[in-house]
Amino acid sequence: MGEGRAEVSPARRAAVALAVTAGLCLAVAVLAGEAAYPWLKAVHVIAVISWMAGMLYLPRLFIYHCEVKPGSETSETFKVMERRLLQIIINPAMVVTWALGLWLAWKGGHFSASWLHAKLTLVLALSGVHGFFSAAVRRFAEDRNTLTQRQWRLWNEAPTVLMVGIVILVVVKPF
Numbered sequence: 001m002g003e004g005r006a007e008v009s010p011a012r013r014a015a016v017a018l019a020v021t022a023g024l025c026l027a028v029a030v031l032a033g034e035a036a037y038p039w040l041k042a043v044h045v046i047a048v049i050s051w052m053a054g055m056l057y058l059p060r061l062f063i064y065h066c067e068v069k070p071g072s073e074t075s076e077t078f079k080v081m082e083r084r085l086l087q088i089i090i091n092p093a094m095v096v097t098w099a100l101g102l103w104l105a106w107k108g109g110h111f112s113a114s115w116l117h118a119k120l121t122l123v124l125a126l127s128g129v130h131g132f133f134s135a136a137v138r139r140f141a142e143d144r145n146t147l148t149q150r151q152w153r154l155w156n157e158a159p160t161v162l163m164v165g166i167v168i169l170v171v172v173k174p175f
């Protein structure tokens, strides 16, 4: 069973899941009135958790992958794990986090708040790290990684440090 049936690519499945999530969020935003804000804030936090889970795990994979012989079976397994983690979890979660974060800022009238400006600065930095990790997935896929394990261990800390700052800014709102 299933022979001859074309397998749906991870990127395509992620795109479908993203479209369904966007449709549901739009329906909540239009139909739920005042209740839309807390519901979509909950979805924002769920997306944040998914994005961060991937951003914390992906550099861990790089730390092990860079020690493995290029072309070996283990190296090929790491490539599949990295590509799937990026396409199925990290990329869609970032899109949902950004879209709902901007909606919350607009709906809640937060755009003039200093804490949000500071938070956006750190989120932009986190998105830059995301772009750097995406490029690294491509480089590993082509066996062209140039960073050492020690350098990957340092990069591994960047998402954690940024996340701590972002969460303090949005929860404590110190200014």
Ligand code: HEM
Residues within 6 Å of the ligand: 041, 044, 045, 048, 052, 097, 098, 099, 100, 101, 102, 104, 105, 106, 108, 110, 120, 123, 126, 163, 166, 167, 170, 171
């Ligand atoms: C991508 C751009 C983002 C924007 C524009 C944004 C904006 C917002 C806004 C306006 C709120 C509602 C604040 C309130 O109602 O008091 C919120 C909630 C929250 N955001 Fe974001 N956010 C973004 C990304 C992130 C990221 C990357 C994280 C964590 C790493 C994060 C963590 C949270 C948390 C934990 C809450 C709930 C805070 C609470 O209810 O006390 N956000 N965000």
